[in-house]
Amino acid sequence: MSPESLTVALAQISPVWLDREATVKKVAHWIDGAADKGAKLVAFGETLVPGYPHWLSHTGGAEFDSKVQKEIHAHYLDQAVDLHAGHLDLLSEKARARGIHVMVGCYERPIDRGGHTGYCSLVSVDTTGGIQNVHRKVMPTYEERLSWGTGDGHGLNVFPVGPFKVGGLNCWENWIPLLRTALYGQGEDLHVAVWPGSPRLTRDITRFMALEGRSFVLSVSGVLRREDIPDSVPHRDLIVDSVPEVLADGGSCMAAPTGEWVIEPVDAQEQLLVAELSLATVYEERQNFDPAGHYSRPDVVRLRVNRQRQSILADEYEAEE
Numbered sequence: 001m002s003p004e005s006l007t008v009a010l011a012q013i014s015p016v017w018l019d020r021e022a023t024v025k026k027v028a029h030w031i032d033g034a035a036d037k038g039a040k041l042v043a044f045g046e047t048l049v050p051g052y053p054h055w056l057s058h059t060g061g062a063e064f065d066s067k068v069q070k071e072i073h074a075h076y077l078d079q080a081v082d083l084h085a086g087h088l089d090l091l092s093e094k095a096r097a098r099g100i101h102v103m104v105g106c107y108e109r110p111i112d113r114g115g116h117t118g119y120c121s122l123v124s125v126d127t128t129g130g131i132q133n134v135h136r137k138v139m140p141t142y143e144e145r146l147s148w149g150t151g152d153g154h155g156l157n158v159f160p161v162g163p164f165k166v167g168g169l170n171c172w173e174n175w176i177p178l179l180r181t182a183l184y185g186q187g188e189d190l191h192v193a194v195w196p197g198s199p200r201l202t203r204d205i206t207r208f209m210a211l212e213g214r215s216f217v218l219s220v221s222g223v224l225r226r227e228d229i230p231d232s233v234p235h236r237d238l239i240v241d242s243v244p245e246v247l248a249d250g251g252s253c254m255a256a257p258t259g260e261w262v263i264e265p266v267d268a269q270e271q272l273l274v275a276e277l278s279l280a281t282v283y284e285e286r287q288n289f290d291p292a293g294h295y296s297r298p299d300v301v302r303l304r305v306n307r308q309r310q311s312i313l314a315d316e317y318e319a320e321e
Helices: 020-036 067-078 089-098 142-146 171-175 177-184 199-213 236-242 279-285 316-320
Strands: 005-012 041-043 101-108 119-125 131-136 159-161 164-170 190-194 216-220 223-225 246-249 253-255 261-263 271-278
Touching: 005 020, 005 216, 020 041, 020 089, 020 271, 089 101, 089 119, 101 131, 101 164, 101 190, 119 164, 131 164, 164 171, 164 177, 171 177, 171 190, 171 199, 177 199, 190 199, 199 216, 199 253, 253 271, 261 271, 271 279
Parallel strands: 005 041, 041 101, 164 190, 190 216
Antiparallel strands: 005 271, 101 119, 119 131, 159 164, 216 253, 223 246, 253 261
């Protein structure tokens, strides 16, 4: 492999739904599979650990003060990822041992927000096993707001992976132009978009973002079938009776800076998608369009980004500012 190339992998898998520990073990297994294929970056879908809240739109998730909804939510929160508690330590160990960068969607329960609200977070683990970046979805979509809190700009960062500068966003925040611009302005040339799972979500926007950013774009989705819902989930019978046979049907894909497919959206099977990407392709396409460089006009329009991690508590000096 050329030093200006990078082998990447998309792991389109199902979680052990709403079971954090079992799902982390499954993710670790697929990290091994990606490393065995020579990948130096592997990505997993939105809130894969411990799973996307599919029950909300099928079981009356908006019913106020519902005992059923409270009990399902309590279980979901209990299975959320607390990074300070070491819930992703197995993935950190695997990333370090295999020399691979891991990006995984999590339902995160952070202590800096009190520890009792979960956020849709894209967690990036580097090859030392360190947590390199945590981006919390700035605006949950529609019924997701019944379960997830709103994030902030702290994780709107890019970071080096091989010769590339990598950034990522969660699901529909990929549609927010200013969030994409916040990453373009830092030199992003490989974008990771994570989704719960559906080709209708990924088919159009993946190629569009690649053309707009003149970057490689990797869209990674999840898979979930009715039969995948474990007995351990509260009110399983209600959920199973309410949801369709397939809740998340894949759609993972990759697009080049030309807007052409590297890998077209795939169907709802668990699978590992691997490709070698060349940075030279980015340089070629930036010749005629660079959205943060020669084709920008910062004297006319500029973006202001607040990357402060939001909390109900602030140090005295922060409050004074």
